[in-house]
Amino acid sequence: MNKRILAIICLLVALGLLVYWWTTGAHIYNVEQVQVDVVDPLFGTTTKEWKNDFHPGLLGYIGPAVAVFVVLAGWLFWSGRKPKQPASV
Amino acid sequence: MKISRMSAIALTIAMGICGGSVAGAQGLTVNASGVKTVKLSDRVSKNQFVWVSNAPLENMKGTAEGVSGTLTLDPRNLGTIRGTIGATVSTMKSGNAMRDSHIQSAQWLDGAKYPLLSFTIGSVSGIKVTGNSATGTATGKFTMHGVTKSLSVPFKITYLDESAETRKRAPGDLVMISATFDVALADYNVSGAQGTIGSKVGEKIQVTAQLFGSTGL
DSSP states (O other): OOHHHHHHHHHHHHHHHHHHHHHOOOOSSSSSEEEEEOTTTTOOOEEEEEEEEEOOOOOIHHHHHHHHHHOOOHHHHHHHHHOOOOOOO | HHHHHHHHHHHHHHHOOOOOHHHHOOSSSSSOOSSSEEEETTTSSOOOOEEEEEEEEEEEEEEEEEEEEEEEETTTTEEEEEEEEEEEGGGOSSOHHHHHHHHSSTTTTTTOOOOOEEEEEEEEEEEETTTTTEEEEEEEEEEEEEEEEEEEEEEEEEEEEHHHHHHTTTOOEEEEEEEEEEGGGGTTOOHHHHTBBTTTHHHHEEEEEEEEESSSS
């Protein structure tokens, strides 16, 4: 496969990871539990319960993974570029 | 002359009505009367402090449980609410185990040295009653990290007379109090890791207390 296409795929994966991170709470650090609302029917109040639900953080897994894919994309672009034609004399 | 006498009678009646409504303005519309002792208990519903930190680099949400306390109040005169509510620092959670350990550390709340957050109600004002609920402002002393400061907290109270429904939770009348207030970390000598407050941790933490108790425990 063309290295340029592979590089674009890597960039899309990096972008996808950032979108996933943003939509799952944009946590800076990994989160192992999230709050869920529980309504008390007697008082009509809402209390918080903790539910096990892992969300990778930017400084946990997402950031390093994005960095790897961006570096890989850069290397693929660089290595896949066409050699310059020698100037005709 | 006759008209002025009638006016005077009308004025007296009007003042009586107004005076009566002012006297009753701090009273809930419930069957209970007299001073009650309300013990906070998770049997009634989950007692907790929910806290939110908003900072430019990170927003955090957490809870503090292990809430305990006893209040005295007369449901017909809410100006009499008094008592102390506490929550243990060791029960504070943020959804990240490492961050929870940082919260307990000496740099932050120092849970080993100052294991309790507490609020002691000294006075209550601005009460507005709607049926068996009321809103008002409780002023008292809030203690955190070994520092005690005066704090005014707007609150809502709901009082439920004992019934077959309430007895499913706990004996006695049930009481719910919710209150939201801000705590400035600097006011309580919480400095945190260098450069963290204001960037990753908000300078002010918004706290919402959800308290549930019963007169029969």
